[in-house]
Amino acid sequence: MNYIWFFIILLSVIAAAYTGRINETVNAIWTGAQSAVEIALYLAGIMAFWLGIMKIAQKSGLVAFIAKLVTPFARLLFPDLKKDSPAIGDIAMNFSANAFGLSNAATPIGIKAMEELQKLNKDKNSASNDMCTLLAMNTAGFQLVPATVIAVLAACGAKNPSEIVLPTLLVTSFSFVFAIVIVKVLEKFSKPQIASSLKEDSDD
Amino acid sequence: MIKTIIDCISSWLIPFIIIVSLFCGIVKKVPVYETFIDGAKDGLKVSVNILPYLIAIIIAVSMLRASGAIELAQQAFGSFLAMFNIPVDVLPVMIVRSLSGSAVLGMFSDIANQFGPDSFVTKLTAVMVGSSETTFYVLAVYFGSVGVKKFRHALLAGILADVAGIIAAVAVANWLFL
Structure with missing residues (x-):
């Protein structure tokens, strides 16, 4: 996983240098980080709900x-x-x-x-x-x-x-x-x- | 016919699970409300645990998509894919389908709009998207939640199964839709 992660980021930077889209690529870091937090927040509610129901199913x-x-x-x-x-x-x-x-x-x-x-x-x-x-x-x-x-x-x-x-x-x-x-x-x-x-x- | 039955099951399954769980709980004299709160607390802990893993994966994928690397790959591998009767427009879907579910759905909508919903490209993409799962997201979330750092053979198995899925999608689409 270490190599795959490194490879994806390296490839992105090299491709960005080639296509001249370096600004877009850097901006993608911030929007990506933001959407990760949004997904985690979205998951938090759903996860809490299902694990709550599962706990009842388990205890019963x-x-x-x-x-x-x-x-x-x-x-x-x-x-x-x-x-x-x-x-x-x-x-x-x-x-x-x-x-x-x-x-x-x-x-x-x-x-x-x-x-x-x-x-x-x-x-x-x-x-x-x-x-x-x-x-x-x-x-x-x-x-x-x-x-x-x-x-x-x-x-x-x-x-x-x-x-x-x-x-x-x-x-x-x-x-x-x-x-x-x-x-x-x-x-x-x-x-x-x-x-x-x-x-x-x-x-x- | 079969589809209506499955559709019906899909929409009733969630209320069914909830009611049956609550009912069994009440019958067995489980304090359902407190138990729910207990479980929900665990759920919140899990979502905090997986956040760093999500950030790592999603940043890498966003960078890859923004950099134009996928368009470069399209230019490079277009003629190679044509040998297997795979339109080059499907390549981004093949790359992104293991990485991001929302991105691949967006790409699929683009293709359906651009080529028409009854074209071969759209149908091939539909099968490919419908049978996909975001392998890297699942790896990050499932292993991240328990703090496992060494994925051992799970990573290779996931990637190989994705490749096999793509090949199968191409084969089935060529067989049924051409």
């Missing part, structure tokens, strides 16, 4: 019930999880919210699942295998109906906006399965984690 035993239903699948994908881990219910809810395009519900619930996985993580600075798998599930972005895209097509007067539903579903299912397979394959080649007791926070 609802999450545990859903978790029990999906445990066999979850243990297949997340072998390090114990049978009664609270993360299983969160992961299931996160996936369902994504599938139905409720991204503002999916993100807070996904983060909660990530926090549960972090509790089980041996090295708090680096992502565990299960955390990488959960991330792959989310970056692949499986969605049943691309509602916003259909809305844009309809607004532009497309003859049949919903004709993209099936092709999009094909592509999104493919990349979801691909993401899971690839993350599991890469897991085998990835450097194993070192327990944090041996290596105390070096760069914190």
Whole structure:
């Protein structure tokens, strides 16, 4: 991530020098910082709402019930999880919210699942295998109906906006399965984690 | 038909989840109001935690878009993309779709307006945007919220899955829309 971040910024400055858009590029820093804060503020309200509801669902035993239903699948994908881990219910809810395009519900619930996985993580600075798998599930972005895209097509007067539903579903299912397979394959080649007791926070 | 059913589920799912959660809470004698406040506090903490990560990602993406680097890439790779029947106007979407959701939606609207909603370019872009997820944003937010600094194989897996998604979108669009 360090190199990618550096590379994007370096590339921007080089391209700006070439196109003569150096002022625009510098201004983009300030507008970018501003919109990051706006997004975080926007997320704050939604996140607070969903985590509030999730806490009720959790205390009333609802999450545990859903978790029990999906445990066999979850243990297949997340072998390090114990049978009664609270993360299983969160992961299931996160996936369902994504599938139905409720991204503002999916993100807070996904983060909660990530926090549960972090509790089980041996090295708090680096992502565990299960955390990488959960991330792959989310970056692949499986969605049943691309509602916003259909809305844009309809607004532009497309003859049949919903004709993209099936092709999009094909592509999104493919990349979801691909993401899971690839993350599991890469897991085998990835450097194993070192327990944090041996290596105390070096760069914190 | 299937779409109406899914649409209906999508719009009723949120009220359903809320009512069922509250109902189960009341039945199990959970103090729902206090519990909600407790959870909401956690939510605010999370959004403060992810802010630095968001700033880092969004600044880099804004700089890239403002610098004109994407237009340069269009000039450089146009003929290469044409070999795979990918119109060069789709290239910015391919680059930005892993970086910023609002930017890619703006680009898609531009393309739909410019080329017409029933053109091949628009349909290809629609499939590409509809099946995309902002990988770098998800990485920053999810790992940022728990303070993970080493992403290990999650980064490469995310990028490879994005590339696979783009290839699949091109293949499916060429198959169904040409």
